[in-house]
Every structure is written in C-alpha cells, then in structure tokens.
Amino acid sequence: MLKKSLIAMAAGLALSTAALAQDKIDIVFIGKNTGNPYFDSLTKGFVEACQKIACNFEFVAPATAEATSQIPFIEAQIQRGVDVIAISPNSPDALNQVFDAARAKGIIVMTVNGDITGNEAHRDLTILPTDFTKVGADQIEMVGSLIGYEGEIAILSATTEAPDQNFWIKGMNEAIKDPKYAKMKLVATVYGDDQPEKSTSEMEALMANFPDLKGVIAPTTVGIAAAAQVVQSRGVADKVKVTGLGLPSEMRDFVKDGTVAAFQLWSPYNEGWLAAHLAVDLKAGKAKNEVGSTFEVPNLGTITINAGNSINTQSALTTFNAENIDQFDF
Amino acid sequence: MSAAETTPQRIAGRGAAPQRSLWHVILVRPETMTLVLLVLAVILASQLSPFFLDISYILRSFTLSAEFAIVALVLTMVIIAGEIDLSPAANMALSTCLFAWAQASGVPMPIAIAIGLVAGLAMGALNAFMVIGLQLPSIIVTIGTLTLYRGLAQIIAGDKSIRMPEWFIGIDKVLVFGVPATVAIFVVVSLVLGLILAGTIFGRQIYQIGTNEVAARYAGIRTRRIKLILFLLMGLAAAIAGMLTASRLGSVRYDLGLGGELQMVLMAMLGGTYIFGGRGTILGTFLAAWLLVVVSTGMTVANLLPAIQLTVLGVLLIVAIIATNLIYSRAQR
Numbered sequence: 001m002l003k004k005s006l007i008a009m010a011a012g013l014a015l016s017t018a019a020l021a022q023d024k025i026d027i028v029f030i031g032k033n034t035g036n037p038y039f040d041s042l043t044k045g046f047v048e049a050c051q052k053i054a055c056n057f058e059f060v061a062p063a064t065a066e067a068t069s070q071i072p073f074i075e076a077q078i079q080r081g082v083d084v085i086a087i088s089p090n091s092p093d094a095l096n097q098v099f100d101a102a103r104a105k106g107i108i109v110m111t112v113n114g115d116i117t118g119n120e121a122h123r124d125l126t127i128l129p130t131d132f133t134k135v136g137a138d139q140i141e142m143v144g145s146l147i148g149y150e151g152e153i154a155i156l157s158a159t160t161e162a163p164d165q166n167f168w169i170k171g172m173n174e175a176i177k178d179p180k181y182a183k184m185k186l187v188a189t190v191y192g193d194d195q196p197e198k199s200t201s202e203m204e205a206l207m208a209n210f211p212d213l214k215g216v217i218a219p220t221t222v223g224i225a226a227a228a229q230v231v232q233s234r235g236v237a238d239k240v241k242v243t244g245l246g247l248p249s250e251m252r253d254f255v256k257d258g259t260v261a262a263f264q265l266w267s268p269y270n271e272g273w274l275a276a277h278l279a280v281d282l283k284a285g286k287a288k289n290e291v292g293s294t295f296e297v298p299n300l301g302t303i304t305i306n307a308g309n310s311i312n313t314q315s316a317l318t319t320f321n322a323e324n325i326d327q328f329d330f
Numbered sequence: 331m332s333a334a335e336t337t338p339q340r341i342a343g344r345g346a347a348p349q350r351s352l353w354h355v356i357l358v359r360p361e362t363m364t365l366v367l368l369v370l371a372v373i374l375a376s377q378l379s380p381f382f383l384d385i386s387y388i389l390r391s392f393t394l395s396a397e398f399a400i401v402a403l404v405l406t407m408v409i410i411a412g413e414i415d416l417s418p419a420a421n422m423a424l425s426t427c428l429f430a431w432a433q434a435s436g437v438p439m440p441i442a443i444a445i446g447l448v449a450g451l452a453m454g455a456l457n458a459f460m461v462i463g464l465q466l467p468s469i470i471v472t473i474g475t476l477t478l479y480r481g482l483a484q485i486i487a488g489d490k491s492i493r494m495p496e497w498f499i500g501i502d503k504v505l506v507f508g509v510p511a512t513v514a515i516f517v518v519v520s521l522v523l524g525l526i527l528a529g530t531i532f533g534r535q536i537y538q539i540g541t542n543e544v545a546a547r548y549a550g551i552r553t554r555r556i557k558l559i560l561f562l563l564m565g566l567a568a569a570i571a572g573m574l575t576a577s578r579l580g581s582v583r584y585d586l587g588l589g590g591e592l593q594m595v596l597m598a599m600l601g602g603t604y605i606f607g608g609r610g611t612i613l614g615t616f617l618a619a620w621l622l623v624v625v626s627t628g629m630t631v632a633n634l635l636p637a638i639q640l641t642v643l644g645v646l647l648i649v650a651i652i653a654t655n656l657i658y659s660r661a662q663r
Binding site: 034058060061062063066067068071072073075076079080081091092093094096097160161166 | 379381384387390391394489491493499500578579580581583585588589626627630631633635636637639640
C-alpha cells in the first residue's frame with residue numbers, strides 16, 4: 001500500500017518535473033575543448049541568461065580541439081533531444097554531415113564565436129563577437145603602434161585548421177601590404193594548438209629563430225598568455241612586444257607589470273548572453289532567423305541579423321591597457 | 331619472488347595432467363573478460379543516461395569508430411605475428427588524400443579509388459620492406475612511417491580540405507539490414523578474418539610465428555612471406571578505412587584519422603591480444619571495439635567531462651592488460 005502510494009507520488013513528481021521542463025528549451029553549448037578559460041566566460045553568459053529566461057543550459061566539450069572530436073558530442077546531443085546546439089566549431093567542414101543530421105531532427109544549429117566558413121548552408125545562423133573581417137587589420141595596427149611600425153613580427157596561432165584563426169591570419173597578411181606597414185615584415189606563423197606547453201615552446205622557438213623579432217601577435221587567449229609568460233620570464237618586454245587577443249582576467253598581471261602594453265578582445269560573455277536570448281526567442285516564435293530581421297536583447301539593445309544569417313555582438317574590438325583593464329572581470 | 335621459488339611449483343604443475351574443466355577453458359580467456367566488461371559497460375551506461383539504451387544510437391555511434399575498428403582487426407593479426415604497425419592512421423590520411431586529390435583533379439572515381447588502394451598497399455609494402463628486408467624493429471619503423479605518411483599527406487592536401495562529390499558522401503547512413511554499412515563491413519570482415527585466423531593453416535602459422543619465429547622458420551613456415559602479406563593487408567585495410575571516413579565526413583583533410591593508431595592498439599589490447607605476439611583472437615578485438623564505443627558513448631551522452639572519460643579509458647586499459655597477462659600466465663602453465 002505504502003509502496004503503491006510512493007510509486008504514485010514518484011510518478012506524479014516525474015510528471016510535474018517533465019511538465020516544468022517542457023516550458024523551458026534545452027540549449028547545449030559545445031566548446032572547442034575543455035580547459036580553455038575563454039569558454040568559461042562565454043558559458044557564463046549562457047548560464048546567467050538561462051537563470052532569467054526559459055532555458056536549461058549545459059556545456060560540453062571534447063578533450064582536444066581536433067577537427068572531428070566534436071562529432072560524438074553532437075551525436076549525443078541529438079540523441080538527448082536538445083532544442084538548440086550552439087557550437088564553436090573545430091573544423092570548417094568535417095561537421096557538415098552531423099549538422100545536417102541535427103537540423104533534420106528540428107534542432108537549431110548556431111555556430112558561436114567562429115563560423116564554418118564556406119559551408120554556411122549546414123548551420124542555421126552564426127553569432128560572432130565582432131566584425132571578423134576587421135580583426136586582422138586591427139591587430140596589425142595594434143602591433144605596429146607598439147613597435148613603431150618597423151621590424152620583424154610573427155604570429156602565434158592556435159591550430160592549423162581553426163577557421164576563425166585562419167580567417168584573421170589571412171586578414172593580417174592582407175593588411176600588412178598597406179604602405180603604412182612597409183617597414184614591418186611578417187617572418188613566421190606558428191601554431192601552439194591552444195595548449196599552454198606547446199604555445200610556450202613555439203614562442204621560445206620563435207625567439208631563438210628570429211633574434212631580431214620585434215612583435216608577436218597571438219590572436220588566441222592561450223597563445224597570448226603563453227607568449228607573455230615567456231617574455232616575462234626572460235625579461236625582454238622592452239625588446240619583444242606581445243599583443244593579440246586575450247582575456248583581461250588572464251592578462252591583468254602582465255599588463256600591470258608592463259610585460260604587455262595593450263591587447264584586444266570582445267566580450268565572450270555577451271556572445272553567450274545573446275545566443276541564449278536568441279535561442280529562446282526563435283523557439284517561441286518571437287524572433288525570425290531571416291536576414292534583416294531584428295530582435296531585442298536586454299543590455300545589448302537591438303540586434304540585426306546580417307547577410308549570411310550572421311550576428312555580431314559588438315561593432316569593433318575593445319582594446320585593453322593599463323588604464324581600463326580593471327573595469328573588466330571576464 | 332625469485333625464479334628459484336617458482337620453479338618447483340611449475341614443474342609440479344607441468345607434471346600433473348592438465349585438469350581443466352570446460353568452464354575453466356571458456357571462462358579463463360581474455361575474450362570472456364572483454365565480454366563481461368562489455369555487459370557491465372552497457373548496464374552502467376544505461377544507468378548513467380536514459381538516452382543511451384537505443385540500438386540505433388549505439389549503431390550510429392559505432393560508425394564514428396568503425397573505420398578504426400576495421401583496421402584494428404588486421405592489426406590484431408599483425409600483433410599476433412609478433413610485429414606491430416603504428417602507421418595505419420597516417421596511411422589512412424595519405425592514401426585518402428591521394429584518392430581525393432586525384433578525384434578532385436578530374437580522374438574518374440574508379441581510377442581514383444584504385445590510386446588510393448595502391449597507395450595504401452605501397453605504404454604497407456614500405457613498412458614490410460624495412461621490417462622484413464632490413465630486419466628493423468617494427469615499432470620504430472612504423473613510428474617513423476607514421477610521421478612520414480602524415481607529413482606527405484599535409485604536403486599533398488595542405489591546410490585545405492578536399493570536398494567529396496555529393497553522391498560519395500554518407501556510406502555510414504546507408505543501411506544494410508537495418509545496420510549502417512560501415513558497421514556491416516566491420517562485422518563481415520570480423521567473420522572472415524576470424525575464420526581465417528582460427529580455421530586455416532595460414533592462421534595457425536601466424537600464431538606460430540608470433541610464439542617463436544625461429545622455431546616457426548625451422549618448421550618450414552615461410553615467415554617472411556606471411557609477414558609481408560600481413561603488412562600489405564594492413565595497408566589495404568587502412569586505405570579502405572580512409573575512404574570510408576572520407577565518405578562519412580564528406581571532406582578530406584591531412585589530419586584525417588589523427589591519433590587513430592592509439593584507438594586501434596587499444597582495441598586489440600582490450601580484446602586480449604598479447605602485445606608480445608602468439609596470442610589473441612579476432613573475437614576479442616571485435617568485442618573490444620564495441621566495449622570502447624559503449625564506454626565512450628555512454629559517458630558522452632551523459633554529458634560527463636572528457637577528463638573523467640580519459641581516466642575511465644585509462645583504467646580500463648590497465649585492467650585489461652593486467653587481466654590478459656594473468657590469464658595467459660595461468661593458461662600457459
């Protein structure tokens with residue numbers, strides 16, 4: 001008797017939680033790899049949005065950022081029946097087939113913080129932090145201003161196949177052709193695979209191979225921290241200028257002790273915040289995934305869906321230096 | 331424990347008639363351990379997540395490792411013969427890059443496939459030449475060619491990916507009696523190789539080579555020829571596996587199958603293949619492939635952290651190796 005009523009109670013409880021869960025949509029964010037602090041901030045945007053609006057959020061990521069390592073995770077989310085997959089893709093094309101499978105099940109696939117350039121038809125929309133076509137030029141200008149527009153520079157990137165990295169590197173290679181940078185020479189592009197140890201040894205190799213190196217652009221948070229660490233421990237901050245894209249929280253000490261004068265980034269937090277709001281609005285029919293349509297996001301204002309179903313959370317890169325770095329906590 | 335202490339025991343053991351009951355013969359085998367682990371893994375995984383126990387999902391997940399699993403079957407035979415080949419994943423990349431490159435530059439598909447297969451065979455032949463002809467240890471040779479083949483693949487394909495034609499994409503979505511085609515291929519290859527290894531003279535000779543190569547040679551077994559066949563088979567299997575991967579992913583890149591050699595060795599080891607040769611079965615590797623898929627899929631669908639997944643896989647491998655060694659040392663004496 002008692003058993004029966006207990007089972008009935010349990011069943012009732014299960015039903016009520018199921019009913020509750022139905023009101024909320026399930027969003028999962030698949031990062032490039034684990035142990036990457038950049039995604040902590042992005043994830044925080046999702047988490048805090050989902051505390052306010054109707055969504056359940058989970059973060060998963062493979063151990064390594066290889067081209068195909070995200071596939072089992074996407075398959076698993078399809079099997080779990082989530083409503084929205086947000087993903088920072090590790091490959092511009094290896095995920096096409098599994099994206100198609102997810103979308104065939106009615107799942108919204110949004111790439112966040114990096115797109116599958118050339119294969120946009122395989123995802124629903126992309127959320128990019130800023131206009132990525134300007135990142136390369138902005139970074140060249142940044143390093144140029146630090147080294148007096150003269151001398152050898154190098155790039156310390158993440159993995160060779162990371163689409164966003166390659167896009168920016170292409171932008172840098174084009175920007176440097178400007179006569180303004182005629183005395184600057186890009187001598188090498190190396191890859192630290194977004195691993196601290198590999199990035200450190202690549203940075204050390206750069207300094208050994210190019211004794212006249214004046215500046216290093218590391219457009220990746222892992223890379224810039226590793227590069228700054230090398231410069232700091234060798235005490236050559238006045239000789240080699242490190243800049244790139246970094247997290248204020250990780251770079252604060254380097255900026256304060258003068259190892260790094262300035263670097264850039266956007267707010268990854270806002271990407272997660274925007275993605276969660278858009279996901280809920282799309283599922284509720286409040287927003288339409290059409291080029292030119294707009295929607296409102298608290299704190300960010302009116303956001304427009306640009307050509308190629310692409311959305312930017314901010315219009316230009318933010319530059320961090322000793323004066324403003326304390327204002328940022330991500 | 332010193333050798334002197336164990337010797338009398340061993341002699342006594344050998345002197346007594348082997349009193350082994352049927353259950354002893356069946357149970358004290360590495361494959362049994364793999365099977366038990368597989369059953370346990372299925373039970374645990376279905377406890378971990380309500381989404382796990384869905385046969386079509388498990389089969390779909392198997393397609394992600396099926397290409398490696400197919401090569402692991404051949405690798406099992408190579409290991410039993412006392413050699414190892416760590417180059418197959420790089421071979422997959424190079425042969426498939428050559429195939430895709432030929433195909434993209436207008437060569438008809440059948441010829442492009444032939445180019446890929448011949449390339450795979452040639453890479454197997456190069457390994458065989460150095461191991462058999464030059465008498466170099468296969469572990470060193472294939473670590474070398476693993477790097478070489480991957481490097482060549484990158485030279486050919488660069489950092490770009492080569493698209494596959496639309497009709498070529500999706501062999502893993504083709505169902506054969508309700509089973510994805512690549513999984514079906516794996517099952518058929520398992521059956522064929524299992525029969526060859528266990529039921530033919532060729533198969534028995536592989537075991538003899540792995541147990542004692544010198545003795546095998548004196549017994550008139552053409553050890554060099556058999557090893558050559560195995561390395562060639564390895565190259566062929568890798569090329570086929572590479573093309574299956576290309577069909578699944580829809581594009582080819584030099585990093586295709588990166589790190590796959592470890593998964594292949596893991597499958598063979600988990601299935602109870604003895605790393606020093608002479609022992610192991612296709613059934614063991616077959617079961618181990620499923621075990622690996624069940625374990626990793628079960629943890630992924632439960633949204634467990636990769637760090638936990640790696641730890642579990644590591645523990646699993648160590649348990650398997652200890653158990654295999656224990657079982658073989660008992661069964662032998």
